[in-house]
Amino acid sequence: MMKEFEGRIGPAVVHCFTGTRKELFDCLDHDWHIGITGWLCDERRGQHLRELVPHIPAHRLMIETDAPYLLPRTVKPQPSHRRNEPMYLAHIVEELARDRGEDVEATGSATTATARAFFRLPAAA
Numbered sequence: 001m002m003k004e005f006e007g008r009i010g011p012a013v014v015h016c017f018t019g020t021r022k023e024l025f026d027c028l029d030h031d032w033h034i035g036i037t038g039w040l041c042d043e044r045r046g047q048h049l050r051e052l053v054p055h056i057p058a059h060r061l062m063i064e065t066d067a068p069y070l071l072p073r074t075v076k077p078q079p080s081h082r083r084n085e086p087m088y089l090a091h092i093v094e095e096l097a098r099d100r101g102e103d104v105e106a107t108g109s110a111t112t113a114t115a116r117a118f119f120r121l122p123a124a125a
Contacts, residue, residue: 002030011118016066018045024052028060033118035064038084040095041072050099058110062118063092 002012013033017024027034034056040046053061071084072091090108097107116123 006030013062013118016064016070018049020048021052021055024055028056031060033060033062033114035062036092036096037064037066038070038072038088038092039066040099041074041091043073050095053096054100059114059117061096061111062114063089063096063111065089 011033012030013035014027015035016037016039017027017034018039019027024034036049036053036056040049040053065084065086065088067085068083071079071082072088072095074091074095075088093108093111094104096102096111097104100107102110115121
């Protein structure tokens with residue numbers, strides 16, 4: 001579907017990526033950013049993502065809440081409302097850092113820098 005728009009759109013994010021290895025590399029070949037959500041934190045459904053996230057270049061890696069959905073299952077204790085919120089992004093960063101073999105602060109800084117560049121946000125003061 002996206003091929004018919006190639007060359008006519010700006011930067012793109014593959015929202016809530018849960019695809020295969022082939023799909024990941026196809027997206028990266030198109031120079032798209034990859035959005036990772038709390039799906040990564042689900043030991044049942046996100047296992048295959050653990051093997052893929054190390055292959056995402058830091059400057060193309062983004063984290064997302066997908067609020068109000070996909071509350072990370074690693075949040076302890078689990079809130080009764082089951083609503084995902086931006087405050088839970090730290091749980092996704094922790095899982096990403098572990099799976100990428102990085103320091104949590106490095107992963108957090110890299111994904112923040114990627115989001116700032118993508119959305120043309122000013123640097124933090």
